[in-house]
Amino acid sequence: MNNITFPLSKRATTATSSAIREILKITERPDIISFAGGLPSPEGFPIAKIREAYETVMTHHPKVALQYGPTEGYRPLREWVVSDFKKRGVEITVDNVLIVSGSQQALDLIGKLFIDEGSKVLLESPSYLGAIQSFNQYGPVYNTIPTDEGGLMPEGLTDEIAKAARFIYALPNYQNPTGRTLSLERRIALVKRCAELNLPLVEDDPYGELRFEGEELPGLFALSQQYGGTVIRMGSFSKVLAPGMRIGFIIAPAAIISKMVQLKQATDLHTASITQMAVYEAIKDGFLDEHLPKVRELYKRQCHYMLEALEEHFAGIDVKWTRPAGGMFIWLTFPKGVNTTELLARAVEEQKVAYVPGQPFYPAATEPVTNTLRLSFVTVPEEKIRQGIAGLAKLFK
Amino acid sequence: MNNITFPLSKRATTATSSAIREILKITERPDIISFAGGLPSPEGFPIAKIREAYETVMTHHPKVALQYGPTEGYRPLREWVVSDFKKRGVEITVDNVLIVSGSQQALDLIGKLFIDEGSKVLLESPSYLGAIQSFNQYGPVYNTIPTDEGGLMPEGLTDEIAKAARFIYALPNYQNPTGRTLSLERRIALVKRCAELNLPLVEDDPYGELRFEGEELPGLFALSQQYGGTVIRMGSFSKVLAPGMRIGFIIAPAAIISKMVQLKQATDLHTASITQMAVYEAIKDGFLDEHLPKVRELYKRQCHYMLEALEEHFAGIDVKWTRPAGGMFIWLTFPKGVNTTELLARAVEEQKVAYVPGQPFYPAATEPVTNTLRLSFVTVPEEKIRQGIAGLAKLFK
Numbered sequence: 001m002n003n004i005t006f007p008l009s010k011r012a013t014t015a016t017s018s019a020i021r022e023i024l025k026i027t028e029r030p031d032i033i034s035f036a037g038g039l040p041s042p043e044g045f046p047i048a049k050i051r052e053a054y055e056t057v058m059t060h061h062p063k064v065a066l067q068y069g070p071t072e073g074y075r076p077l078r079e080w081v082v083s084d085f086k087k088r089g090v091e092i093t094v095d096n097v098l099i100v101s102g103s104q105q106a107l108d109l110i111g112k113l114f115i116d117e118g119s120k121v122l123l124e125s126p127s128y129l130g131a132i133q134s135f136n137q138y139g140p141v142y143n144t145i146p147t148d149e150g151g152l153m154p155e156g157l158t159d160e161i162a163k164a165a166r167f168i169y170a171l172p173n174y175q176n177p178t179g180r181t182l183s184l185e186r187r188i189a190l191v192k193r194c195a196e197l198n199l200p201l202v203e204d205d206p207y208g209e210l211r212f213e214g215e216e217l218p219g220l221f222a223l224s225q226q227y228g229g230t231v232i233r234m235g236s237f238s239k240v241l242a243p244g245m246r247i248g249f250i251i252a253p254a255a256i257i258s259k260m261v262q263l264k265q266a267t268d269l270h271t272a273s274i275t276q277m278a279v280y281e282a283i284k285d286g287f288l289d290e291h292l293p294k295v296r297e298l299y300k301r302q303c304h305y306m307l308e309a310l311e312e313h314f315a316g317i318d319v320k321w322t323r324p325a326g327g328m329f330i331w332l333t334f335p336k337g338v339n340t341t342e343l344l345a346r347a348v349e350e351q352k353v354a355y356v357p358g359q360p361f362y363p364a365a366t367e368p369v370t371n372t373l374r375l376s377f378v379t380v381p382e383e384k385i386r387q388g389i390a391g392l393a394k395l396f397k
Numbered sequence: 398m399n400n401i402t403f404p405l406s407k408r409a410t411t412a413t414s415s416a417i418r419e420i421l422k423i424t425e426r427p428d429i430i431s432f433a434g435g436l437p438s439p440e441g442f443p444i445a446k447i448r449e450a451y452e453t454v455m456t457h458h459p460k461v462a463l464q465y466g467p468t469e470g471y472r473p474l475r476e477w478v479v480s481d482f483k484k485r486g487v488e489i490t491v492d493n494v495l496i497v498s499g500s501q502q503a504l505d506l507i508g509k510l511f512i513d514e515g516s517k518v519l520l521e522s523p524s525y526l527g528a529i530q531s532f533n534q535y536g537p538v539y540n541t542i543p544t545d546e547g548g549l550m551p552e553g554l555t556d557e558i559a560k561a562a563r564f565i566y567a568l569p570n571y572q573n574p575t576g577r578t579l580s581l582e583r584r585i586a587l588v589k590r591c592a593e594l595n596l597p598l599v600e601d602d603p604y605g606e607l608r609f610e611g612e613e614l615p616g617l618f619a620l621s622q623q624y625g626g627t628v629i630r631m632g633s634f635s636k637v638l639a640p641g642m643r644i645g646f647i648i649a650p651a652a653i654i655s656k657m658v659q660l661k662q663a664t665d666l667h668t669a670s671i672t673q674m675a676v677y678e679a680i681k682d683g684f685l686d687e688h689l690p691k692v693r694e695l696y697k698r699q700c701h702y703m704l705e706a707l708e709e710h711f712a713g714i715d716v717k718w719t720r721p722a723g724g725m726f727i728w729l730t731f732p733k734g735v736n737t738t739e740l741l742a743r744a745v746e747e748q749k750v751a752y753v754p755g756q757p758f759y760p761a762a763t764e765p766v767t768n769t770l771r772l773s774f775v776t777v778p779e780e781k782i783r784q785g786i787a788g789l790a791k792l793f794k
Contacts, residue, residue: 004652006595006627007563009535012510015659042460050463051455058448063439066447066639101498105665112534113409117514133663137509138406166404198403230403242463244670255401262412266530268502268665272672273641 011137033388035375036354038176038328041302042379044295045242046282053281057274065274071265072257073099073249074276080284081235081249090222095254098261101271102246103206103236105264107134109250110202110232112263114166115140122161122168124152126361126372128176128204131169140166142364149322151180154189157197167200167232172220173208174327177361177374181325184217188227191220195229206236206248209292211326212300221251232256237279239328240288240295247271247279299328299378305385306330306377312386313393330375331358334396340373343395351391408534430785432772433751435573435725438699439776441692442639443679450678454671462671468662469654470496470646471673477681478632478646487619492651495658498668499643500603500633502661504531506647507599507629509660511563512537519558519565521549523758523769525573525601528566537563539761546719548577551586554594564597564629569617570605571724574758574771578722581614585624588617592626603633603645606689608723609697618648629653634676636725637685637692644668644676696725696775702782703727703774709783710790727772728755731793737770740792748788 057065072078078097085092100106107130115121115138123132125144132142143165145156152170162168170190172182182190194201203220221233236248250260264270303324310321310330322331334340341357348354358372380388454462469475475494482489497503504527512518512535520529522541529539540562542553549567559565567587569579579587591598600617618630633645647657661667700721707718707727719728731737738754745751755769777785 004656006597008656009509009511009513009516009563011513012656012660015656015663039465042464045460045463047455047459047463051452051459054451054455055448058444058451062444062448063442064641066442066444066641067439068436068640101665101669104663108664112406114406116406116408119406130663130666137660137663166406200403242671243465244461244463246665246667246669259401259405259409259412263409263534266412266501266527266534267505268498268643269527270643272498272643272669274639275669275672 011139015137032348032352032354033380033384033391034354035377035380035388036356037376037379039376039379040239040243040328041298044298046287046291049282049287049291050242050278053278054274056281057277061277065277067273069270069273069276071261071270073097073271074273074280076284077276077280078249080280081251085251088218088222090225092251096251096257098250098252098257098264099271099276100248100250100264101268102238102243103204103234103248104130104134105267106234106248106250107131108137109260109263109267110167110169111135111138111140112267113256113260114200120165122157122165123363124170124175125363126177126358126369127169127363128171129360131204132360132363135169144364147178147180149180150186151175151178151182152186152190154186154193157190157193162197162199165199167202168194169202169204170220171204172217173205173211174324174329176206176327177329177356177358178331179322179324179327179329180331181217187217187220187223191223191227191229191231194231195224195227200230200232202232202234204234206234207239207327208235209240209288210296210299210328212296212303213325230256240292241279241282245275245279247275296326299326302377302380302385303330305382306375306389309386309389313390314396317393317396319396328376328378330377332373332375334371336371338396339370341370347392347395351388351395353388353391355392408536412534429745429749429751430777430781430788431751432774432777432785433753434773434776436773436776437636437640437725438695441695443684443688446679446684446688447639447675450675451671453678454674458674462674464670466667466670466673468658468667470494470668471670471677473681474673474677475646477677478648482648485615485619487622489648493648493654495647495649495654495661496668496673497645497647497661498665499635499640500601500631500645501527501531502664503631503645503647504528505534506657506660506664507564507566508532508535508537509664510653510657511597517562519554519562519596520760521567521572522760523574523755523766524566524760525568526757528601529757529760532566541761544575544577546577547583548572548575548579549583549587551583551590554587554590559594559596562596564599565591566599566601567617568601569614570602570608571721571726573603573724574726574753574755575728576719576721576724576726577728578614584614584617584620588620588624588626588628591628592621592624595626597627597629599629599631601631603631604636604724605632606637606685607693607696607725609693609700610722627653637689638676638679642672642676644672693723696723699774699782700727702779703772703786706783706786710787711793714790714793716793725773725775727774729770729772731768733768735793736767738767744789744792748792750785750788752789
């Protein structure tokens with residue numbers, strides 16, 4: 001059977017494969033220098049520690065590890081999240097924590113929790129493509145909050161834009177795709193404004209721990225404990241340990257967690273017991289305190305190589321780029337009229353370099369924004385970064 | 398915050414916690430003999446093999462195991478599924494296989510694939526509660542196919558009942574909750590009828606490998622290769638290896654798999670790489686051929702204990718029960734007027750025994766069916782089975 005001859009749901013009919021994943025397929029060719037990926041560097045994976053963690057779990061608690069478990073998650077791992085947030089002055093209990101199968105599942109559950117066909121959802125513009133795809137499954141209508149060099153502009157959250165919106169989704173730290181970080185002033189203004197509007201604020205922070213410049217700023221959930229409102233905080237072990245384990249978490253008021261548990265139960269019963277236990281085993285004795293500085297140092301160095309290469313090769317080209325304080329991405333903005341989507345094929349063919357065009361990150365643009373692109377600096381070796389950026393410079397000259 | 402003061406989606410507002418899970422919470426008390434669970438016996442977990450599998454994966458392929466992977470699943474595991482089905486005369490390729498995070502995720506993806514608000518879905522009555530809960534998220538309307546001692550009656554699939562239905566969901570082997578198995582004649586009739594109607598047929602078979610009486614019958618997917626139609630086959634490693642790993646699979650025509658990949662991408666990106674690789678490592682050299690006979694033997698023995706106890710203690714009580722050829726469950730039917738839902742509290746309090754009342758398994762009953770209940774025979778030791786069944790007999794006398 002090659003064709004589907006019976007009706008599917010509207011969401012299945014309109015679903016399309018991620019532009020990013022389609023590009024990644026092309027760029028798996030070894031002759032291509034790919035800045036397109038969103039993969040963390042395997043150099044940062046604590047292999048020995050994780051191997052040991054599985055060994056310990058399977059030696060001491062095999063029957064719990066291999067059996068069904070509670071939908072809420074493995075209790076010691078939830079308790080670890082509580083104590084980790086306590087260190088940053090955030091007071092929560094296990095009833096505020098749900099373990100999920102990676103951040104992407106958190107997005108799916110948030111879509112399930114809030115979105116009916118036609119519900120209004122507020123996003124930064126541009127915003128994270130994976131979130132847009134996840135929410136799209138439930139048929140939302142997007143309104144966007146304008147952004148500038150400093151990221152999301154809280155004053156853009158007008159009564160009219162916010163009216164009847166179900167929630168706002170924001171990434172305050174080194175946003176994917178732009179790499180921009182929200183200032184403390186804007187964070188406070190955003191949390192206060194959402195509290196005034198009784199508008200749930202979804203805070204996605206997969207890279208929070210990967211800050212390599214400047215000082216850590218309080219997160220939106222932390223600020224909501226001071227300024228009020230309802231914040232749902234997503235977190236992930238993908239970038240601090242390893243994405244292949246697919247473990248993330250959601251922090252939210254207990255009444256929200258309780259609803260999400262019901263939805264997760266219908267979605268996948270629970271996240272794998274053995275994997276949750278291995279993550280807990282790996283991190284319970286403070287391992288991240290010694291591991292994270294190494295990952296930050298690695299990412300800082302990689303970012304530095306790419307910024308240097310951009311300064312060298314893009315001198316004289318009319319383009320601006322962001323200088324991220326952490327995370328994985330640099331965002332380039334060319335003058336209007338440059339079409340990065342169309343140029344991608346030439347970048348790959350002529351220069352053997354790949355990037356992600358900015359266009360799919362704009363959720364509700366009335367006309368396509370074609371003059372931006374995203375570069376990941378984390379997985380490509382220094383020499384190849386210089387070579388790849390030089391190639392891109394030739395193309396955009 | 399104890400109350401939710403902003404609008405949630407319709408699905409979140411109407412979602413309720415699984416009756417079964419709520420009961421399981423009560424019955425975790427050590428003084429209760431629980432026949433309520435759907436947990437496989439930990440005695441059947443191949444602990445040493447799985448421990449070794451993780452060790453091998455983390456020694457030889459740690460960077461693949463810890464990195465993001467393709468949404469379709471780990472290719473060698475998909476190839477294993479292909480070769481396993483080939484042994485049973487089913488011809489498929491890797492393009493027909495998607496790895497999922499347990500069977501419950503397969504149900505969620507099937508809901509996403511087919512159901513819009515108000516879509517008609519066909520179920521056996523009674524049917525698996527986890528499927529009903531999963532489909533409910535997408536707002537279906539259920540029509541039911543009548544069942545008798547032999548399970549689903551294919552002649553019940555009339556033009557009127559099938560009209561505009563998106564799919565039919567069926568469990569041909571030792572169905573959950575009834576333990577009934579569909580005869581070869583009914584399987585063929587069902588597949589042919591669905592082909593005639595161009596009605597997708599979802600075949601759920603989590604216990605297929607756990608047959609301990611009679612001969613293996615061809616599955617609905619296998620029969621569709623002979624008789625036509627579209628069958629979507631769900632499978633799981635939960636009962637043959639361990640549920641705590643949360644690994645299952647879907648077999649379907651390539652065009653369907655391709656749509657499901659798009660939906661899974663938006664749902665959780667992919668199932669954990671390391672877990673898929675550990676499952677593959679554990680089973681690749683034919684381990685299940687030596688392991689499954691032991692699990693079958695264990696389940697057969699357990700089933701026998703319970704049937705013996707029922708014959709002994711329920712003699713003289715007006716009740717019928719099923720004699721499953723495999724799987725985990727026995728289904729009891731009392732005369733109309735007996736209310737197993739109401740009696741559960743007394744069973745737990747007076748007799749210290751728990752079961753699952755049949756009522757929530759009926760998806761679309763116009764009036765509640767209250768005179769059935771489900772017993773799991775797999776996890777309770779022999780002595781406790783006799784004691785528990787004696788207690789239930791006292792109550793129902």
